[in-house]
Amino acid sequence: MSHTSFFKQVNLHFDRAAQLTQYEPGLLEQIKSCNSVYHFSFPLKRDDGSIEVIHAWRAEHSHHKLPVKGGIRYAMTVNEDEVMALAALMTYKCAIVDVPFGGAKGGVKISKHKYSQAELERITRRYTYELVRKHFIGPGEDVPAPDYGTGPQEMAWIVDTYTALTNNLLDAMGCVTGKPVTQGGIRGRTEATGRGVFFGIREACSITEDMQKLGLPTGLEGKTVVVQGLGNVGYHAAKFLQEGGARLVGLLEYEGGIYNPDGLDLEAVMQHRRETGKILGFPGAKDVPNPKGLELPCDILVPAALENQITEQNMARIQAKIIAEAANGPVTSAANEYLREKGVLIIPDIYLNAGGVTVSYFEWLKNLSHVRFGRMQKRFEEKAQRQILSAIEKLTNRKLNEEEVEQLAHGPNEEDLVNSGLEDTMVNSYHELREIMRRHQDRIDLRTAAFVDAIHKVARSYMELGIFP
Ligand code: NAD
Numbered sequence: 051m052s053h054t055s056f057f058k059q060v061n062l063h064f065d066r067a068a069q070l071t072q073y074e075p076g077l078l079e080q081i082k083s084c085n086s087v088y089h090f091s092f093p094l095k096r097d098d099g100s101i102e103v104i105h106a107w108r109a110e111h112s113h114h115k116l117p118v119k120g121g122i123r124y125a126m127t128v129n130e131d132e133v134m135a136l137a138a139l140m141t142y143k144c145a146i147v148d149v150p151f152g153g154a155k156g157g158v159k160i161s162k163h164k165y166s167q168a169e170l171e172r173i174t175r176r177y178t179y180e181l182v183r184k185h186f187i188g189p190g191e192d193v194p195a196p197d198y199g200t201g202p203q204e205m206a207w208i209v210d211t212y213t214a215l216t217n218n219l220l221d222a223m224g225c226v227t228g229k230p231v232t233q234g235g236i237r238g239r240t241e242a243t244g245r246g247v248f249f250g251i252r253e254a255c256s257i258t259e260d261m262q263k264l265g266l267p268t269g270l271e272g273k274t275v276v277v278q279g280l281g282n283v284g285y286h287a288a289k290f291l292q293e294g295g296a297r298l299v300g301l302l303e304y305e306g307g308i309y310n311p312d313g314l315d316l317e318a319v320m321q322h323r324r325e326t327g328k329i330l331g332f333p334g335a336k337d338v339p340n341p342k343g344l345e346l347p348c349d350i351l352v353p354a355a356l357e358n359q360i361t362e363q364n365m366a367r368i369q370a371k372i373i374a375e376a377a378n379g380p381v382t383s384a385a386n387e388y389l390r391e392k393g394v395l396i397i398p399d400i401y402l403n404a405g406g407v408t409v410s411y412f413e414w415l416k417n418l419s420h421v422r423f424g425r426m427q428k429r430f431e432e433k434a435q436r437q438i439l440s441a442i443e444k445l446t447n448r449k450l451n452e453e454e455v456e457q458l459a460h461g462p463n464e465e466d467l468v469n470s471g472l473e474d475t476m477v478n479s480y481h482e483l484r485e486i487m488r489r490h491q492d493r494i495d496l497r498t499a500a501f502v503d504a505i506h507k508v509a510r511s512y513m514e515l516g517i518f519p
Contacts, residue, residue, distance in 0.1 A: 054383065056135035056357055057084070062383040064138075067501030070490065073509050081141075081508045084134045086110045090180050094173055097166050104158060106177050108186045108194075111137035111153040114511045117190050119144065119407060120154035121197025121228075122177075122204065127356060128157030135357075136197075139378050139400055140407070142504035147404040147479050149411045154192050156181075162199045174204045178211040187212060189224030189418065195410045196228040198356065201282060202240065205229040224417035227410035236413040236423075238468035239406075244286020244354075245469065246405015247376045249476035251287075251350060252294060254372065254397055257484070264371045264395060266349060269295070273349040274311070276300030276370070280320070280329070283376050283403065284354030288316050291352075300338070300346045301329055302355075307343030308335040345369060353380035360385045368394070375399035390495050398497035400504065401479060408475045412468055423464045432461035 141153025351370035357379030
């Protein structure tokens with residue numbers, strides 16, 4: 051395990067990229083600094099009547115754009131350094147995918163499985179109350195979202211608590227994203243990060259020149275994949291990769307991993323886990339102890355659990371040719387350098403897992419506009435397409451059957467629009483990063499290109515404010 055703190059690791063990447071820009075040191079220092087950190091503790095009355103002190107944080111890394119945005123993590127690894135690092139990654143991530151937010155992150159230091167549902171609700175509502183008191187939450191100030199250990203349920207408690215405590219009822223729904231659809235959420239948000247990871251990997255694999263350098267054929271079809279972490283991000287990434295033609299050969303969870311070079315059926319593994327409580331012992335697969343699963347032979351390794359997974363300890367044994375960082379910070383700075391020199395293609399977290407915040411942005415827009423995407427144009431577009439088809443039928447003297455008409459004249463609904471906006475964002479951003487690499491004669495990796503991109507965009511924002519003329 052590396053001893054460099056997570057926030058320092060992020061800043062090492064930042065400094066490497068900053069050298070390739072011409073900004074004055076003060077501006078770079080401002081971009082890099084974490085603007086505000088709120089550490090608080092509060093008592094939790096447990097179901098048995100005992101009292102426990104809970105520690106929690108919210109870090110707002112950059113206010114160059116408002117609101118700031120970033121998930122809330124429930125894990126025992128949570129500490130000040132971690133939330134600051136994750137908040138910094140959010141600033142850069144939002145800039146890369148042109149989401150107009152600053153970066154933030156929150157965390158509660160708990161092991162979620164030790165608490166009942168009622169206790170988790172009390173923790174979440176009290177956490178929200180503390181954020182409200184210090185103006186660390188609000189649709190125009192700071193908008194949390196799910197992260198490791200949290201999901202739609204926690205987001206529903208947050209919006210309900212915020213709504214009860216605010217006078218700004220019109221926009222209250224926009225105080226948090228990743229909510230259930232019935233509570234102001236948007237269709238496609240749950241899958242968004244994993245779907246974005248899929249789009250990013252697919253795009254990388256579609257570039258023949260880059261695949262040739264790795265000795266791999268172009269495209270996703272048949273590529274072998276190992277995924278670490280079958281939570282929200284890992285499960286959905288694995289699902290879309292499998293549907294896209296890749297072969298899942300290794301799946302790794304908390305309790306250990308399973309390997310089958312002929313492929314694993316994701317849904318059957320998930321069913322086995324529901325029935326037995328673990329993925330181990332899956333029929334036809336070999337059990338692999340943690341953390342050896344990361345070293346399994348594969349074309350694409352997708353770490354989707356937590357940070358600091360690929361380190362100086364195991365970097366020499368990694369066999370993957372592509373590392374797709376679905377989690378935040380899974381490869382340490384030292385391991386990144388080693389693997390880069392070895393020729394491994396690392397698709398960096400600040401680009402690859404930005405699908406979540408992209409669709410969170412769509413959800414926030416929906417909340418502020420109070421209208422579901424597609425509501426006004428769906429039928430109109432369908433009618434217009436039907437008219438075009440009927441004109442074509444007349445011209446060609448060929449009558450389309452109802453099934454063909456249904457397929458061709460389809461007005462987009464909310465989910466279609468969300469997924470299309472997400473795909474567009476991930477595809478365009480990948481090419482923007484590749485273009486930056488090309489401008490540097492391919493001497494820099496994708497991560498450095500991503501940091502260069504983010505630094506330029508945040509710097510421009512500060513300069514346009516006139517703070518650094
Ligand atoms: P999650 O809590 O839904 O799932 C995490 C999974 O990882 C769990 O199933 C857990 O058991 C497993 N896990 C934990 N330690 C492991 C280990 N050592 N080996 C194998 N598996 C292990 O969390 P998530 O929301 O999927 O987040 C995962 C990562 O993705 C985090 O780094 C998070 O910051 C990042 N991320 C999440 C989102 C999002 O929208 N949820 C967005 C961007 C980035």
